[in-house]
Amino acid sequence: MRLSRQRRMVLDLLWAEKSHLSARDIFEKLNDLGRNIGHTSVYQNLEALQSAGVIECLDRANGRLYGYRSDPHSHITCLESGAIEDLDVELPPDLLRQIEERTGFRIESYTLNLTGRRCRRPLEKQP
Template sequence: MATAPSHVEEVYQRCRELGMRLSRQRRMVLDLLWDEKSHLSARDIFDKLNNQGRHIGHTSVYQNLEALQSAGVIECIERASGRLYGYRADPHSHLTCTQSGAIHDLDVLLPDHLLRQIEEQTGFAIESYTLHLSGRPRPS
């Protein structure tokens, strides 16, 4: 599996390789997602950028998020409350806190024997996977 870009400059390069235009607004969105290292709604992104004096319109935020997500540059998590966008686009898993709703990125690999068992049960060759776990903090 590929690893996530560690610097936003690597993401810019990935966008260029995909033939994507790197407008000022697109760079602002990417910069924020890489700086925050968390999952944000489009509204959060709009508010944070404008509060920083980096003026961008709602439509520009939504259009850039859609383009970046469609190209596989960022991830989108569907929640009942709406979509959240994150800076990681490499395969990884999530742990959602059932108390706070916070989403934590996890690098978890399933054992090979379990993947083979799933392949045998389903008749599919597993190419990639994502785990979605939920839980609450254990008492100290």
């Protein structure tokens, strides 16, 4: 894949924001930053980057959101604000084996989509 100037602008914005944005958000943010890019160019470049596996695309009821990560990971969505956070979680091997036994599938990778309401600050990781 050729990394055009427009693709580079889209990638730089997604990496800087580290959040999940709609194509419209990306278009507006780039133009607010003085980058002249059209709606069509944003959509075409997002599609190309997503098809090449460089970025992720989340299909939501209110449209598609694009994120800077392409590696396997999970998400947690706030039911109040709609904010989506990336979540790296590893399921216990016993649970994976149990799912395999119940379904007859050999699990090669997985992602979780969790929803909830933020009720407190995340726990600090213990050293």
